[in-house]
Amino acid sequence: MIHRRQRKLTCLLVNLTVVLFLQATGHGDELPKHGLNAVSDRGMVVSVSRDASEVGQRVLDAGGNAVDAAVAVGFALAVTWPEAGNIGGGGFMLVHPPQGQAPAMFDYRECAPAAATVDMFATGDESQYRLVGVPGTVRGLELAHRRFGRLKWAALVRPAVELARDGFVVSQELAQSLNTVLAANRDNGELQRVLGKDGGSRPWQQGDHLVQPDLAKTLQRIAEQGSPGFYEGPTADAIEQEMRRGGGLITKADLAAYEAKERTPVRGTYRGFDIYASAPPSSGGIVLLEMLNAVEGFQLRREGRWSAKTLHVMVEAMRRAYCDRARYLGDPDFNTIPEFLTSKEYGAKLAESISLTRATPSAEWGADIYLPAENEHTTHYSIVDHDGMAVSNTYTLEDEFGSRIVVRGAGLLLNNEMGDFNPKPGVTNAKGLIGTKPNLVAPAKRMLSSMCPVIVSKDGRAVLVTGSPGGRTIINTLFCVIMNVLEFEMPLREAVDAPRMHHPWMPDTLRIEERLQKEHHSELQRLREMGHSIEEPPKRQGDAHSIFISRDTGKRLGVGDLRRHGWAAGQ
Known part of the structure; x- marks a missing residue:
């Protein structure tokens, strides 16, 4: 019975996403196959470059x-x-x-x-x-x-x-x-x-x-x-x-x-969906799963996506997971990575440490470790073919x-x-x-990375393909996108467009996109009252070119991120 209810909820989510996407783009039955938004019954390629996306489309056509x-x-x-x-x-x-x-x-x-x-x-x-x-x-x-x-x-x-x-x-x-x-x-x-x-x-x-x-x-x-x-x-x-x-x-x-x-990708679950992401020397997958595990026990959907409580809980999860990134992660050929980091039990332990009324000072959470800057100029692309390979x-x-x-x-x-x-x-x-x-540097060693290609699946079939550039902001960008889709049931276009935030643990400052400041000023003020330090808004965070696959119709919804004017090309 529980399994059937979960399946029904998943189908409702997918159907809602498709319907709202078509309504938002105003195409109805005339589905665009190319552009910032695209829909296809077959393959889909989304990247930052129109020429490159169309190269991928031609390969699928061949x-x-x-x-x-x-x-x-x-x-x-x-x-x-x-x-x-x-x-x-x-x-x-x-x-x-x-x-x-x-x-x-x-x-x-x-x-x-x-x-x-x-x-x-x-x-x-x-x-x-x-x-x-x-x-x-x-x-x-x-x-x-x-x-x-x-x-x-x-x-x-x-x-x-x-x-x-x-x-x-x-x-x-x-x-x-x-x-x-x-x-x-x-x-x-x-x-x-x-x-x-x-x-x-x-x-x-x-x-x-x-x-x-x-x-x-x-x-x-x-x-x-x-x-x-x-x-x-x-x-x-x-x-x-x-x-x-x-x-x-x-x-x-x-x-x-x-x-x-x-390598074997890291794997976790969230609300009945399977989450696959990059394993070390990428820190992305482990940190992402830590954050998802930490927030899963909270009823954030009931609180609302932009409530101060939701924002606070997400920021506190970011703070804790990024601290573990600094303490434990590196090239697995040179280090032993603790297995407990992605466990549900550890996620629950992190959740228990989150006060709902007070920001945890980062100096209290691993005060002996600080992180260097990491540059933001990366690129990501997502592809799904006719057979469902993603x-x-x-x-x-x-x-x-x-x-x-x-x-x-x-x-x-x-x-x-x-x-x-x-x-x-x-x-x-x-x-x-x-x-x-x-x-630390060593011959033939791979340096730690924040890159985090992600594929979300259900019952063995890919549902969401996403990723982003952005240095250390990458993981938090994907945390926001995945929460928007799986927790708050946003259509993909809205989920990608929604304003993002980033807390790297150190420095102890929350970065938010300008739109979040404009649209949710009062909620951010409540965060300040809880002890969060909020930085002046950056122009953009990330570039999440993504694809959603309907489990009912098989349609591929390609969304290029407006922050970089990406291009989706469908078969």
Whole structure:
């Protein structure tokens, strides 16, 4: 009886989401298949770039599955969204196969080169070249394709080759992104040559044409040779030479030794739904499940999404989970991660520690640990194919355009991920340094990440595919989106658009988006009276391009986040 009631509630939730989505977009029976909002009976791709999303759609049209499309989109974004799309960085891919197969996670996070030392950043004056980690994207996409792909590898990389070789139309968002980084790096000759308009002499405008011939040659080698076309041969030679030129540590031996890894994703439940998310060295999945477990015992739906109590409980869950992130999490190949962190029992213990009338000062909750800053320039895309296979992929160069180092002759940007390690062993202070052991530098070690691709399923079938960029805000962005859908029954468009908040434990400050301040001023004042310190609103938090799959009709609802004007492309 309980099971039937739960199933009925789930169906009502899905039906309500579909109906409200169609009402909100005003399309009725004429469902749009492309745009900021899209609906399809078959496959769906949502990313930050229209060109990349349409590449994924064409792969699905050609008979490829969601992983095939994810590989093609990943390479296409390296061309069309160089701020974060990459072959010189790394990330995590979560795959939920059709019903009956276990979900899988592919870890292609960058790692430290063999010459790295535990105290290499202790002086704080290292060059950008020493911040470059060994890239993982190409090996990661290849591993996922080898495990689940259907189409030939070369056919999946070829669209990116063509976009780089023949060029594509620059969007308003890309023009702004390029102009910002180019203006801030006038003395970076190779960056200006490769990504600048007329060598950097004029600003980009919407409608311009961007061509990247060096990158096209690099991608062509990857298309023809697979990962050896990147980790060996001319591209590896060019990367090693670039490192020597600037005093970096990566060698051809480091590149050849890099391995992407298939891992088991973390799994939890919330209100009868299964939550799958990235496992360490991503901190995202464990922290997300901690927060969901901590709030599940509260009747927040009854309180209302924007009540002071709901906001307070969510913030206190964030505070506690982010503290555990600092204390316990790092590369699992170098650390033992406590299993209790994602248990319902531990979540209940965290819930019991939450006062409903008073904010817990972070100094009382792990006062000996502080967190460093983590940059926000990542990108995420979500894909669902006709058979129901779902892919959630988040990858990054770390900072905006990574290290801003363009490998000469190869046209690719390198990451600056080594900065995500703890810089000074044993030195932890109120200025933001953290020196705890789990995330100290070591050769071949992967640095801790906040990336958090997520897939929510019910009865073995994917229901929600989501993820976001945003550095340490990523996990809290997804916490907000998932709560909006599963707890408060918002339609997907509303759930993604809703204002977000972020508390990182340290510093002890709540960040809120401007809309939350405008629309719920009185509730925020109540939070202040409870002891919460609220920061001036940022322009935006995250970029959650998402897909919802109706369990009744099978329709895929693709939603591009307005914060970055993403693009959904359905079959």
